[in-house]
Amino acid sequence: MVEIKKKENxxxxxxxxxxxxxxxxxxxxxxxxNKQYFQIPGFRKGHVPKKMIENMYGKDxxxxxxxxxxxxxxxxNAIDELDLDVVDQPNMDIDEDTMGKDEIVVNVDVDVKxxxxxxxxxxxxxxxxxxxxxxEVINSExxxxxxxxxxxxxxxxxxxxxGDRVNIDFKGSIDGEYFDGGSxxxxxLEIGSDTFIPGFEDQLIGHEVGEEFDIDVDFPEDYHxxxxxxxxxxxxxxxxxxxxxxxxxFDDEFVKDISEFDTVDEFTEDLRKxxxxxxxxxxxMEKQRRAIxxxxxxxxxxxxxxxxxxxxxxxxxxxDQTLKAQGISLEEYVKMIGSSMDEFRENARPGAEKxxxxxxxxxxxxxxxxxxxxxxxxxxxVDNVVKEYFKxxxxxxxxxxxxxxxxxxxxxxxxxxxxxxxxxxxxNAKFVxxxxxxxxxxxxxx
Numbered sequence: 001m002v003e004i005k006k007k008e009n010x011x012x013x014x015x016x017x018x019x020x021x022x023x024x025x026x027x028x029x030x031x032x033x034n035k036q037y038f039q040i041p042g043f044r045k046g047h048v049p050k051k052m053i054e055n056m057y058g059k060d061x062x063x064x065x066x067x068x069x070x071x072x073x074x075x076x077n078a079i080d081e082l083d084l085d086v087v088d089q090p091n092m093d094i095d096e097d098t099m100g101k102d103e104i105v106v107n108v109d110v111d112v113k114x115x116x117x118x119x120x121x122x123x124x125x126x127x128x129x130x131x132x133x134x135x136e137v138i139n140s141e142x143x144x145x146x147x148x149x150x151x152x153x154x155x156x157x158x159x160x161x162x163g164d165r166v167n168i169d170f171k172g173s174i175d176g177e178y179f180d181g182g183s184x185x186x187x188x189l190e191i192g193s194d195t196f197i198p199g200f201e202d203q204l205i206g207h208e209v210g211e212e213f214d215i216d217v218d219f220p221e222d223y224h225x226x227x228x229x230x231x232x233x234x235x236x237x238x239x240x241x242x243x244x245x246x247x248x249x250f251d252d253e254f255v256k257d258i259s260e261f262d263t264v265d266e267f268t269e270d271l272r273k274x275x276x277x278x279x280x281x282x283x284x285m286e287k288q289r290r291a292i293x294x295x296x297x298x299x300x301x302x303x304x305x306x307x308x309x310x311x312x313x314x315x316x317x318x319x320d321q322t323l324k325a326q327g328i329s330l331e332e333y334v335k336m337i338g339s340s341m342d343e344f345r346e347n348a349r350p351g352a353e354k355x356x357x358x359x360x361x362x363x364x365x366x367x368x369x370x371x372x373x374x375x376x377x378x379x380x381x382v383d384n385v386v387k388e389y390f391k392x393x394x395x396x397x398x399x400x401x402x403x404x405x406x407x408x409x410x411x412x413x414x415x416x417x418x419x420x421x422x423x424x425x426x427x428n429a430k431f432v433x434x435x436x437x438x439x440x441x442x443x444x445x446x
Contacts, residue, residue: 145250
């Protein structure tokens with residue numbers, strides 16, 4: 001029988017007892033697995049007696065491997081018996097005082113998930129993020145449509161001015177030395193877009209097609225490439241072309257060209273309806289995010305390093321996957337921004353700690369409200385997931401569904417439980433007018 005000796009913060013201490021007879025049996029098993037690797041003169045390879053090997057290499061030659069054979073199963077059994085939710089690898093040390101006795105004691109300590117209780121999770125006061133579709137939103141969408149369908153007019157009879165698109169060649173140097181990433185040919189740039197570092201675009205205004213000239217630009221002190229931050233660079237510029245956008249009129253003819261509608265009114269009414277649906281979804285997601293963060297702030301326990309480290313690993317893995325979809329690895333990206341993997345990883349710590357606290361808070365609400373998820377809900381969720389990922393591939397759908405229900409069922413259950421907890425706290429939250437809006441109204445009244 002295994003018992004907890006003590007518990008400090010989120011670390012649990014207990015002992016695993018290994019009987020000498022089990023160790024001897026494990027030593028024999030290790031000997032049988034490895035005897036072919038021992039060679040002693042006078043014996044055929046693989047036929048050296050165990051006693052002879054122990055005499056030559058020491059009586060404990062198989063002891064450590066025997067312990068390593070026994071401990072994983074013994075540890076898992078102890079975790080199950082103590083019903084511990086471990087969050088990191090354990091520390092294990094043999095009690096030297098028990099060596100050579102009938103039973104060997106292994107001292108174990110391991111971090112476990114913190115026990116979190118939250119009592120005041122109902123009625124959380126949260127700034128209301130609800131988005132409203134007004135004329136400004138609609139006009140902005142219409143303007144985007146006009147820009148998407150704009151005509152590009154080339155210019156060769158005047159100089160560059162604000163709002164123009166230019167195509168340029170440029171080459172940057174600092175103290176006479178050209179630097180990596182500071183040169184390009186055939187680069188398109190919209191003047192006033194603030195795409196380049198401050199001062200670059202403004203100095204192109206007034207120059208004409210074919211003109212070659214130099215400009216001086218100061219890199220910001222907080223520039224992401226540390227070797228350039230705060231330094232003054234000279235750029236050799238050549239203007240290849242100048243153009244500007246000519247926007248179409250927003251009228252019935254334009255609407256017919258870009259949509260299935262015949263009039264401006266029909267198009268605008270449909271646009272407003274779609275934006276309202278989009279804003280409703282976006283507002284709900286933001287309400288959920290804010291509610292989770294507000295709830296997570298109530299978690300006041302020491303978070304085990306293993307939980308934070310695991311979340312950091314997951315965050316970096318997700319980031320790496322996203323970057324690879326864009327044709328670049330995480331290592332390459334980190335190098336591009338002038339950072340190191342250790343520094344980049346450490347920057348992920350605050351977000352990881354926040355995520356862990358949020359999860360612990362949601363689990364506390366699940367327990368407090370006794371939120372349950374049925375097997376039918378799990379199966380429905382799995383069914384939706386596999387259909388989304390494998391579309392019309394029925395064979396892979398069934399294989400993945402079986403895998404998830406047999407292997408990841410409890411993970412899905414936990415995710416659905418936390419989803420119910422989010423819905424609960426949102427439904428019971430008090431969403432209030434943002435402070436900025438209140439201050440604006442008060443200033444207007446004054």
